[in-house]
Amino acid sequence: MVLQTLLILSAALALFHISKAFLVLAKWVWASFLRPVKDLKEYGSWAIVTGPTDGIGKQLAFLLARRGLNLVLVGRNPSKLSSVSNDILKLHSSIETKSIVVDLGTEVDKGMKKIKEGISGLDIGILINNAGTGYPYARFLHEADEELVERIIRVNVESTTKLTHLVLPEMLKKKKGAIVNIGSGAGSLVPSYPLNTVYASTKA
CATH class of the missing domain: 1.20.5 (Single alpha-helices involved in coiled-coils or other helix-helix interfaces)
Known part of the structure; x- marks a missing residue:
C-alpha cells in the first residue's frame, strides 16, 4: 500500500x-x-538603445529601424556610433537617428543629464537597456579591483535604473511604452558563478 x-x-x-x-x-x-506582429510605433516614434555599437544592441537597433522607429543611440565611442548610425540610415532612409556620447561607466549622473537634454521633446516609446560590461577575464571576487567592481555596477545597475527612472514618467503619463533590460544567462542559468560574481549578480 x-x-x-x-x-x-x-x-x-x-x-x-x-x-x-x-x-x-x-x-x-x-x-x-x-x-501577431505588434506595431512598435504604437508605443511612440522613438526608441533608445544603449550599447548599440556591437552585438545584441547593434542588432536590436537595426531591427527597430526596420520596424520604422527613430533611434536614440547611446554609447561611449563617437566613431562607432557614427558608423552604426550611417549604416542604419543607408538601409532605412525614412527614419531619424540621434547619437548621444556618454560613458556610463564613469559619468552616470552627468550622462543622465546629457541624455535627458538629448531626448527632450521626443516621443520615446521604447527603451532598450542593453549596455553592459564585465570582467576582462574570469577571477574571484577578492581578486577584482575596486575600480572594476564599481564600473560594472555603474554600467549594469546604476545606469539601467536611472535611465529607466528618466523615461518611465512620460510612458506612464501616456499609458504606453516598453522597457527591455538585457540580462545574461550568467545570472540565471548558472547556479553559482564564482569567477564572475559581480557580473552575474548585476545581470541576473
Whole structure:
C-alpha cells in the first residue's frame, strides 16, 4: 500500500513537472512564432538603445529601424556610433537617428543629464537597456579591483535604473511604452558563478 502511494505521488510529481515544462515551451512557441506582429510605433516614434555599437544592441537597433522607429543611440565611442548610425540610415532612409556620447561607466549622473537634454521633446516609446560590461577575464571576487567592481555596477545597475527612472514618467503619463533590460544567462542559468560574481549578480 505504501509503495503504491509512493508510486502515485511520484507519477503525479513527474506529471506536474512535465506539464510545467510544456507550458513554458508553449509560451515560447506562441511568443516566437504564432503571436501577431505588434506595431512598435504604437508605443511612440522613438526608441533608445544603449550599447548599440556591437552585438545584441547593434542588432536590436537595426531591427527597430526596420520596424520604422527613430533611434536614440547611446554609447561611449563617437566613431562607432557614427558608423552604426550611417549604416542604419543607408538601409532605412525614412527614419531619424540621434547619437548621444556618454560613458556610463564613469559619468552616470552627468550622462543622465546629457541624455535627458538629448531626448527632450521626443516621443520615446521604447527603451532598450542593453549596455553592459564585465570582467576582462574570469577571477574571484577578492581578486577584482575596486575600480572594476564599481564600473560594472555603474554600467549594469546604476545606469539601467536611472535611465529607466528618466523615461518611465512620460510612458506612464501616456499609458504606453516598453522597457527591455538585457540580462545574461550568467545570472540565471548558472547556479553559482564564482569567477564572475559581480557580473552575474548585476545581470541576473
